[in-house]
Amino acid sequence: MKKPPRPPGAAVTAAEVGRRAGVSQSAVSRAFSPGKSISSKTRQKVLAAADELGYRPNLIARSLMTRRSNIVGLAVAPLENPFYAALVKELAQGLRPSGRHLLLFPAASQTEPDPQIEEVLSYHVDALILASTTLSSTLANRCRSLGVPVLLINRASPLEGVSTITGENHRGGETIARFLLAGGHRRIAYIAGLEHTSTSRDREAGLVEGLRQGGVELFARAVGDYSVERAVAAARALLDAPERPDAIFVANDYMALPVIQLIRGEYGLRVPEDISLVGFDGIPEAGYSGSGLTTYSQPVAGFVAGALSVLDSLIENTGALGSGVQVEGQLIVRSSARLPQTGLIECDGTQTWIG
Amino acid sequence: MKKPPRPPGAAVTAAEVGRRAGVSQSAVSRAFSPGKSISSKTRQKVLAAADELGYRPNLIARSLMTRRSNIVGLAVAPLENPFYAALVKELAQGLRPSGRHLLLFPAASQTEPDPQIEEVLSYHVDALILASTTLSSTLANRCRSLGVPVLLINRASPLEGVSTITGENHRGGETIARFLLAGGHRRIAYIAGLEHTSTSRDREAGLVEGLRQGGVELFARAVGDYSVERAVAAARALLDAPERPDAIFVANDYMALPVIQLIRGEYGLRVPEDISLVGFDGIPEAGYSGSGLTTYSQPVAGFVAGALSVLDSLIENTGALGSGVQVEGQLIVRSSARLPQTGLIECDGTQTWIG
DNA sequence: CTGAAAGCGCTTACAG
DNA sequence: CTGAAAGCGCTTACAG
Numbered sequence: 001m002k003k004p005p006r007p008p009g010a011a012v013t014a015a016e017v018g019r020r021a022g023v024s025q026s027a028v029s030r031a032f033s034p035g036k037s038i039s040s041k042t043r044q045k046v047l048a049a050a051d052e053l054g055y056r057p058n059l060i061a062r063s064l065m066t067r068r069s070n071i072v073g074l075a076v077a078p079l080e081n082p083f084y085a086a087l088v089k090e091l092a093q094g095l096r097p098s099g100r101h102l103l104l105f106p107a108a109s110q111t112e113p114d115p116q117i118e119e120v121l122s123y124h125v126d127a128l129i130l131a132s133t134t135l136s137s138t139l140a141n142r143c144r145s146l147g148v149p150v151l152l153i154n155r156a157s158p159l160e161g162v163s164t165i166t167g168e169n170h171r172g173g174e175t176i177a178r179f180l181l182a183g184g185h186r187r188i189a190y191i192a193g194l195e196h197t198s199t200s201r202d203r204e205a206g207l208v209e210g211l212r213q214g215g216v217e218l219f220a221r222a223v224g225d226y227s228v229e230r231a232v233a234a235a236r237a238l239l240d241a242p243e244r245p246d247a248i249f250v251a252n253d254y255m256a257l258p259v260i261q262l263i264r265g266e267y268g269l270r271v272p273e274d275i276s277l278v279g280f281d282g283i284p285e286a287g288y289s290g291s292g293l294t295t296y297s298q299p300v301a302g303f304v305a306g307a308l309s310v311l312d313s314l315i316e317n318t319g320a321l322g323s324g325v326q327v328e329g330q331l332i333v334r335s336s337a338r339l340p341q342t343g344l345i346e347c348d349g350t351q352t353w354i355g
Numbered sequence: 356m357k358k359p360p361r362p363p364g365a366a367v368t369a370a371e372v373g374r375r376a377g378v379s380q381s382a383v384s385r386a387f388s389p390g391k392s393i394s395s396k397t398r399q400k401v402l403a404a405a406d407e408l409g410y411r412p413n414l415i416a417r418s419l420m421t422r423r424s425n426i427v428g429l430a431v432a433p434l435e436n437p438f439y440a441a442l443v444k445e446l447a448q449g450l451r452p453s454g455r456h457l458l459l460f461p462a463a464s465q466t467e468p469d470p471q472i473e474e475v476l477s478y479h480v481d482a483l484i485l486a487s488t489t490l491s492s493t494l495a496n497r498c499r500s501l502g503v504p505v506l507l508i509n510r511a512s513p514l515e516g517v518s519t520i521t522g523e524n525h526r527g528g529e530t531i532a533r534f535l536l537a538g539g540h541r542r543i544a545y546i547a548g549l550e551h552t553s554t555s556r557d558r559e560a561g562l563v564e565g566l567r568q569g570g571v572e573l574f575a576r577a578v579g580d581y582s583v584e585r586a587v588a589a590a591r592a593l594l595d596a597p598e599r600p601d602a603i604f605v606a607n608d609y610m611a612l613p614v615i616q617l618i619r620g621e622y623g624l625r626v627p628e629d630i631s632l633v634g635f636d637g638i639p640e641a642g643y644s645g646s647g648l649t650t651y652s653q654p655v656a657g658f659v660a661g662a663l664s665v666l667d668s669l670i671e672n673t674g675a676l677g678s679g680v681q682v683e684g685q686l687i688v689r690s691s692a693r694l695p696q697t698g699l700i701e702c703d704g705t706q707t708w709i710g
Numbered sequence: 711c712t713g714a715a716a717g718c719g720c721t722t723a724c725a726g
Numbered sequence: 727c728t729g730a731a732a733g734c735g736c737t738t739a740c741a742g
Binding site for chain 2: 010057058060082088095101105116119123141145258261354
């Protein structure tokens with residue numbers, strides 16, 4: 001005759017396991033915390049009892065004492081962009097060894113982190129990652145006073161004490177400029193992302209700088225706001241102008257892909273014979289078609305590796321706050337832009353350009 | 356002369372707020388729990404003090420008492436598929452009003468939910484959502500005994516007590532069969548997703564059934580495993596055969612898009628003149644190009660709406676466990692498949708077919 | 711309406 | 727190595 005068990009849906013508790021194993025509740029706790037002093041005999045008993053009862057330590061209760069939730073908050077707005085989808089996936093997977101998990105919250109816009117982040121902060125996350133989102137100084141202060149480290153991915157920040165991981169936005173833009181120039185283009189246009197973002201601004205600045213070095217000015221620009229609809233509209237504006245660009249650098253692949261479709265389909269232009277297109281990010285989709293998109297890559301693996309290491313040192317309080325990691329990319333040459341005569345090299349099956 | 360404040364990085368506590376406001380800690384708690392009996396004067400004092408101190412209730416501590424974490428676990432493997440990326444985004448956004456958040460964990464494969472789910476269960480999530488993932492009966496039992504409701508999205512389950520939200524897999528496949536038949540096709544092939552998944556199996560069963568009604572047998576099949584690489588290989592196998600299909604139904608858009616590129620690019624075939632392609636899901640990308648992909652839709656909004664309502668009743672213990680919601684889709688007719696003579700109608704700017 | 715007290719399920723000094 | 731006890735920051739009966 002067993003006694004009536006716990007109310008249904010209530011979890012087994014460490015005390016119950018202790019009772020079953022004939023040890024104290026503390027012993028149960030020790031059995032489940034690596035590195036605690038406990039005899040292996042006691043541990044065996046506890047583990048056996050736990051197994052029978054289906055016990056697992058309640059992580060919420062644990063985190064109340066340890067002041068470590070093993071939860072990392074993640075704000076990421078443009079999940080429809082495969083670059084970010086991949087980032088989230090890899091990040092979640094990369095976090096596994098550390099036992100940490102991502103608590104997701106949708107940033108309403110890429111501009112301002114909204115009040116919901118406050119909510120997430122009340123969960124006492126061990127760190128906060130903002131991918132493609134701006135950080136207000138208010139929130140930054142809030143995080144600092146709560147002792148929550150903040151990591152910006154793919155965004156620069158003027159705020160001190162905030163760590164960042166970025167790609168080679170400026171260098172990428174510059175490389176693209178030189179590449180297009182070497183390919184014989186002279187009327188080079190830019191389709192920007194969101195105007196206030198560091199990614200879009202830095203890529204444009206790099207482009208302009210590279211063009212300037214070649215004695216050429218930016219031919220035209222339009223704004224795509226990192227949205228497909230806006231990007232297509234921007235492309236239309238560029239193509240409907242009296243004089244067309246002979247090349248367009250689109251601020252990211254996610255916008256470049258539909259733009260290239262538009263140009264081929266609706267405008268019936270040949271790419272790259274009539275007009276060249278170059279993107280940024282190096283998402284897998286850019287390489288799918290036979291005539292793939294030439295793009296400057298931001299390797300997701302690099303971003304994730306950087307993020308994990310920064311996160312670790314931030315959470316363990318090693319290393320300085322406010323560090324900035326830059327992930328190297330490269331120009332992936334495919335067939336959406338006319339090729340220069342020289343400087344093309346093949347490396348690991350992908351073609352790149354060493355200008 | 357202030358006293359030395361809390362250790363840096365430690366959060367303000369309800370007791371501190373109470374002291375500051377000259378009320379008890381309980382009063383502070385009440386001030387932050389809607390619907391508790393508290394005079395508005397006391398609440399004012401508390402709120403003011405909380406504001407000065409930057410206090411927010413610690414949700415982790417709260418959930419220890421309330422036995423409600425407001426966290427929903429979400430396993431989703433194929434985030435690179437825009438359908439799931441959109442699903443996650445909309446889900447997270449849709450959860451906002453309820454104050455719940457998604458705790459993400461990467462399912463290693465789409466086959467078996469891995470042990471890491473156990474970890475997430477130790478967080479005492481209020482519910483567990485598995486999107487495009489199979490549920491082992493072991494895990495299902497584990498969840499039941501823990502009292503954690505489980506919701507499967509885009510997967511059927513033979514297990515009882517498990518709620519599901521699915522699209523019209525069978526009906527969609529059948530509709531596609533009739534549509535292709537009406538378009539004059541006779542050699543209709545299928546590129547499957549993962550063989551063990553209900554989505555791929557049901558879509559195929561529908562297709563075969565629809566063909567049978569038209570007196571036609573499935574011409575050929577190959578397996579794409581819901582992966583781009585495998586799908587492209589599958590398409591190659593189909594196209595390199597002595598006799599080619601005149602139409603291919605690809606189990607989802609994510610695979611269909613690269614397949615269509617392959618057919619046009621590498622094989623130099625005209626779509627739909629030489630061969631017709633139809634997909635499933637209705638991801639935005641399918642409509643980007645001028646010559647878009649004809650596909651049977653699974654509206655993300657519908658999935659999310661269904662998920663939210665099921666989740667609510669599950670968590671609030673209203674409604675029966677193990678309910679199954681089916682979200683309606685429709686055939687979105689674009690130009691990747693030859694059109695039937697009749698039955699095409701325009702509706703809300705998208706063309707569909709009423710057979 | 712309000713406060714003192716118990717308790718949620720853990721971890722962690724503190725003695726043995 | 728082990729157990730009793732205190733405490734993490736809350737919520738919630740229980741008296742007033």
